[in-house]
Amino acid sequence: MSQSVKQMFGRIACRYDLLNRLLSARRDVGWRSKALALIDGRPERVLDLACGTFDLALQALAAGKAASVHGCDFSHPMLVAGRGKIAGRGISATVGDALALPYADGSFDAAMCAYGWRNFDDPAAALRELRRVLVPDGQLLILEFFRPSTLWTRTFYATFGRIAPLAGALIARDAGAYRYLHDSVQGFLDPDQARDLLTAQGFTGLRASTCFGGVSHALWARRSP
Ligand SMILES: C[S@@+](CC[C@H](N)C(=O)[O-])C[C@H]1O[C@@H](n2cnc3c(N)ncnc32)[C@H](O)[C@@H]1O
Known part of the structure; x- marks a missing residue:
């Protein structure tokens, strides 16, 4: 699956x-800000996994939640699409796969991943990799759309599932990519399962915050020593 996901992000990178702004009515900016507030202090070396076009990296620097950010994404076109935004901002980037991160053990003081986790073929393996590249006690922040588990989120996603492919077809000329966005949420973990997986993979001290009645979730934890 990862090859088709990579190709899909390559196709829609420019749009x-x-x-993002249209489908979330610009709420995605606020969702990232609220999630970043969960980070303690201003970690030195921060990994933004599945960084896409660097929105989270830029917001983390602006909010004083990172001293430096390194982005990693397996889609080169996504990195290229965001390149103009990070010029002169001190953000570096590498093409790399979440399931085999191209970094030595303990390379980062914190790691974050916005709306990338549900795209990974093996969510548990990605957490093992994140744990490996974090220092002991390092912070992990995940923003994600989890499988709806309440009446409101089920209703929201039922509606969104009809609108997103239409907007994708009109603006990105790719209805399939935005159908995938909806389907990947429905096929992913629910919030409780995500918490359990983090704990099972050696993360502790879990904190969470939600936006828009649980449509977007942020989970924060520390790497156990
Ligand atoms: C929905 S976008 C999120 C981008 C960005 N974090 C944001 O908040 O806008 C998901 C990103 O995950 C990346 N991605 C998906 N699977 C990946 C993998 N196995 N390794 C690295 N990046 C991956 C995609 O290329 C894409 O840029």
Whole structure:
């Protein structure tokens, strides 16, 4: 599956930011800000996994929640689409796969991942990799759309599932990519399962915050020593 996901992000890279803002009515910016507030202090070396076009990296620097950010994404076109936004901002980036991160053990003081986790073929393996590249006690922040588990979120996603492919077809000329966005949420973990997986993979001290009645979730934890 990862090959088709990579190709899909490659196809929509140029329109990704525009569609993000439209489909979330610009709420995605506030969702990232609220999630970043969960980070303690200002970690030195921060990994932004599945960084896409660098929105989270930029917001983390602006909010004083990272001293430096390194982005990693397996889609080169997504990194290229965001390149203009990070010029002169001190953000570096590498093409790399979440399931085999190209970094030595303990390379980062914190790691974050916004709306990337549900795209990974093996969510548990990605957590093992994140744990490996974090220092002991390092912080992990995940933002994600989890499988709806309440009446409101089920209703929201039922509606969204009809609108997103339409907007994708009109703006990105790719209805399939935005059908995938909806389907990947429905096929992912629910919030409780996500918490359990974090704990099972050696993360502790879990904190969470939600936005828009649970449509977007942020989970924060520390790497156990
Ligand atoms: C929905 S976008 C999120 C981008 C960005 N974090 C944001 O908040 O806008 C998901 C990103 O995950 C990346 N991605 C998906 N699977 C990946 C993998 N196995 N390794 C690295 N990046 C991956 C995609 O290329 C895409 O840029």
